[in-house]
Amino acid sequence: MIRPVLVALSLFAATQAAALTCLPADPIRNFREAQAAPESYHILHGRLRFDRSLMPRGVSDDPGVAPNPVDAQFEGFALGSEGFTTPVEAEVVLQSTCAGPYCGTFGPGEALLFAEITEAGYLVRIGPCSGGAFDQVNQDTLDGLAACLRGEGCGPEDGAALPVK
Secondary structure, X not given: OHHHHHHHHHHHHHHHHOOOOOOOOOHHHHHHHHHXXXXXXXXXXXXXXXXXXXXXXXXXXXXOOOOOOEEEEEEEEEEEOOEEEEEEEEEEEEEXXXXXXXXXXXXXXXXXXXXXXXXXXEEEEEEOOEEOEEOOOOHHHHHXXXXXXXXXXXXXXXXXXXOOO
């Protein structure tokens, strides 16, 4: 009886050792990464609508196959120096990315998006460790992103920690 228990425990330990470790979600870190990237981004806040069943469930049975992109509709505002004040209604492509068997996933509803501007329109990459989409952000985070865009304090090293709810 002890042998099957040891085998089960060793399999459990191996599974846990292979688990993905992620930094906490941080829109300010994403802002800095987008600012430093060669691509151009719009930061959007509003409602995202799409068929949730088309998104990966978070773990892939075939990690060698990239998830299909998901078409979504966005309605809200783009970030400008005064905050999220520029109205936007646009199609957005959500592209999950994977790290091994772990794939990014996201649901419809309130969203803060780091949308890459491409020839085809907006592209939002959603990785297993967050990525370009956040839900349930608070007003302090939205105000902090506007401050970052204006070149004001932008993050903990500037004395402005901006958590996600």
